[in-house]
Amino acid sequence: MSALQAVKRFRLRELGTFNPAPPKSKARLTPLPASSSRNKVPVASIENPFLPKLNPKTGRWAPPKYSLRQQAVLIKKARESGTLGLLPPGPKISAAEIAVAVAQETPAPEKFKAKGAAAPWTHQVEWTGEMKEKKVLGADVGNRLYAGKKRMFKGHKWQRIAEKTEKRRALLMRSMPKRISEFKQYYKRRRPYPLKPPRTAKNAKLPF
Secondary structure (H helix, E strand, C coil), X not given: CCHHHHHHHHHHHHHHCCCCCCCCCHHHHCCCCCCCCCCCCCXXXXXXXXXXXXXXXXXXXXXXXXXXXHHHHHHHHHHHHCCHHHCCCECCECHHHHHHHHHHCCCCCHHHEECCEECHHHCCEXXXXXXXXXXXXXXXXXXXXXXXXXXXXXXXHHHHCHHHHHXXXXXXXXXXXXHHHHHHHHHHHHCCCCCCCCCCCCCCCCCC
């Protein structure tokens, strides 16, 4: 399924649940020109399927119609097809991000039009439901890891002692030639002739 077909299927499914009471229901979905203010008809009002719903009778919350994974897939396909303005706001995308995307989108292609008018599934819809956006520290500057924290994370142990290790390494490398010569002289003094059989101590006892 292409990206455009996925968004179209979502819109048709949600618009299919909209059943207005007046007999002239199609007129509510058809946008009217600005000059006809006398017979102005409001746009369709549909519950936001991306948000949980509170049951007033039981006081319990019902989960959203689309899971977070499904919402992410729809948003990804809408970005690919340039139809992000047709999706409702939700936890995965805010109304401000949708407005910015709509302003940057190109005009609707000809395949969105049907017989000189816009396709029914592209009509404007008013999504009902309160969307509480979380304020994430550092999201505006693109650094949410250390935003609002007094100190950085402790890191690995080798990172914490890296400065001390470098100082000790530099100190050892400074006297490395002397250390190498002392190492070689130690074995020279102990065994001047390496090919000669080693001397055995007096009264040596066998290990068994």
